[in-house]
Amino acid sequence: MHEMSVAMEICRIVDHKYDRAAGSLVTVGVEIGDDAGLEIGNLEFCLETLLSQPPFGGARPLFDRKPGSVLRVSYLELDDGR
Amino acid sequence: MAVRTIEVRERVMERNDGIARDIRQRLDAAGIVALNLVSSPGSGKTLLLERTLAALDGELRMAVITGDVQTQNDAERLARHTNRLVQAVVTGGACHLDARQIDTGLEAVNLDDTDLLFIENVGNLVCPASWYLGEDAKVVLFSVTEGEDKPLKYPKMFREATYAVINKMDLLPYVPFDVDRAVAFAREVNPHLQFFFTSATTGSGLDAWYDFLRDLAGGPSGARPARTARSAP
Numbered sequence: 567m568h569e570m571s572v573a574m575e576i577c578r579i580v581d582h583k584y585d586r587a588a589g590s591l592v593t594v595g596v597e598i599g600d601d602a603g604l605e606i607g608n609l610e611f612c613l614e615t616l617l618s619q620p621p622f623g624g625a626r627p628l629f630d631r632k633p634g635s636v637l638r639v640s641y642l643e644l645d646d647g648r
Numbered sequence: 649m650a651v652r653t654i655e656v657r658e659r660v661m662e663r664n665d666g667i668a669r670d671i672r673q674r675l676d677a678a679g680i681v682a683l684n685l686v687s688s689p690g691s692g693k694t695l696l697l698e699r700t701l702a703a704l705d706g707e708l709r710m711a712v713i714t715g716d717v718q719t720q721n722d723a724e725r726l727a728r729h730t731n732r733l734v735q736a737v738v739t740g741g742a743c744h745l746d747a748r749q750i751d752t753g754l755e756a757v758n759l760d761d762t763d764l765l766f767i768e769n770v771g772n773l774v775c776p777a778s779w780y781l782g783e784d785a786k787v788v789l790f791s792v793t794e795g796e797d798k799p800l801k802y803p804k805m806f807r808e809a810t811y812a813v814i815n816k817m818d819l820l821p822y823v824p825f826d827v828d829r830a831v832a833f834a835r836e837v838n839p840h841l842q843f844f845f846t847s848a849t850t851g852s853g854l855d856a857w858y859d860f861l862r863d864l865a866g867g868p869s870g871a872r873p874a875r876t877a878r879s880a881p
Binding site: 568571572575576578579580583588589592593595596601602603604635637638639640641642643644645646647648 | 650651652653654655656657658659660661663664742743744746774775777778779804
């Protein structure tokens with residue numbers, strides 16, 4: 567359903583915030599409300615597919631379930647290789 | 649390996665909602681009321697709009713943006729009833745309209761010559777609930793052939809809606825649909841829902857719908873529905 571649209575928007579935000587020079591992207595943290603109208607397994611599948619492509623390099627999505635309808639990218643984890 | 653955390657805290661829908669707020673401002677400035685019609689496929693959105701355009705054309709200045717996954721069939725049906733603009737958006741597989749598509753669709757609408765904008769969303773009771781399009785209110789349709797527990801199965805849509813139209817009332821003698829139970833279920837989800845009971849086929853109940861539209865689009869700005877925090881982020 568609309569999970570792919572949401573996943574693409576998440577990746578747009580990640581792309582905007584991700585400083586490639588700071589390291590490789592490891593994790594994308596997403597807060598998702600119980601009333602956000604999203605099927606979390608479906609969203610996870612879409613995100614994993616998109617994040618497997620450049621420039622994201624196989625980062626994994628990590629979901630934090632919340633009450634209400636919140637839906638936001640909460641954090642990125644980068645590995646700086648040191 | 650040293651992992652560093654970068655805080656982001658950005659709403660996923662912010663870009664859509666920002667475009668929708670811009671749309672809302674433009675519509676407000678032009679004095680246009682916008683209704684976003686949502687339902688499952690086959691509830692009668694297009695026929696209700698056909699009847700509405702035929703009945704009120706010449707009385708209210710109406711424009712329609714209609715979304716479908718494929719084909720422009722709905723837009724072609726609607727255009728038979730009015731010389732005014734019916735703008736088709738073919739989503740190409742997407743299950744909802746988003747604010748960017750409405751923004752593009754509005755480029756063809758003469759805002760200075762419009763009182764009432766209908767957005768006929770893609771037939772789907774799940775996804776369109778999550779996308780604010782700059783509308784004054786969502787109108788959710790469901791028909792007596794669908795079962796009275798639709799509001800319990802799709803609560804987000806019924807929470808987001810300000811108005812509910814129970815359609816195909818002419819079929820009541822032939823289906824096991826309890827209108828009182830349907831209304832009770834809907835009010836359980838959203839106590840403030842206002843109802844219309846219509847048959848777009850026979851025309852029963854449409855006078856109340858037309859009067860409502862006349863008040864909304866032709867009346868003072870105070871007649872506008874209050875937008876909820878959810879539908880107008």
